[in-house]
Amino acid sequence: MAYSIDLSGKVAVVTGGYNGIGLAITKALLGAGARAIIAGKSYDKFIEAAKELAGLSGNFDFYELDIKNGKNIPETIGKIIKKESKIDILVNNAGITKDSILLRMTDDDWLDVINVNLNGLFYVTKSILKYMVRAKSGKIVNISSVVGETGNAGQANYASAKAGMIAFTKSAAKEYASRNICINAVAPGFIATAMTEKLNENIISGIKEGIPLNRFGSPDDVALAVLFLSSGMSDYITGTVIDVNGGMFMR
Secondary structure (H helix, E strand, O other): OOOOOOOOOOEEEEEOOOOHHHHHHHHHHHHOOOEEEEEEOOHHHHHHHHHHHOOOOOOEEEEEOOOOOOOOHHHHHHHHHHHHOOOOEEEEOOOOOOOOOHHHOOHHHHHHHHHHHHHHHHHHHHHHHHHHHHHOOEEEEEEOOOHHHHOOOOOHHHHHHHHHHHHHHHHHHHHHHHHOEEEEEEEEOOEOOOOHHHOOHHHHHHHHHOOOOOOOEOHHHHHHHHHHHHOHHHOOOOOOEEEEOOOOOOO
């Protein structure tokens, strides 16, 4: 039995796959030989990412996609299918935060985060899932968060969306396991990104005290979990959540 991950011939769609964790996921998929389709709102961010991706094995493309706009998503997915003939892997990575304590959170703060992080997940998955059903094969990986499991002060909107993603993952996994479609989630903890770099040292030290491994993770830590769930090595895993959090939350 071979244990290396080879995704040659596979077509993967990664929403928001051009920066942060999303870019690390795209790199991992390309490194395993997949063709990666980055779907997102910013062509400029894709152009910057393309400079880093150009030297990797595999190849990639970009499609403009506003995941909170359910009306336009089927058309865009249809274009991808027309060109690629299939989508083997979907990684629902795109997301936003608009943090505020509950009494100061505006309706727009709430709705924007829910619309992108949860409704967008629904729209994109529904549009791609029908092609996977026809193929009787597919891997879907949803990027949730540790706060979807624990909650977090100042993030009622984000935590609710990420918790919803986990429930969505488990429900969809039960519905489509009979079609040989595996649907799982990855829940990152504190990952060293441009967002966490803005925190002051006292806050960082306090956070690390609550992490048994006493450090932040890297985007690659998340990407490797996604790579595993996208591969044949996880063919008997569906409806689960892989926690990539250094031990800060244990089931």
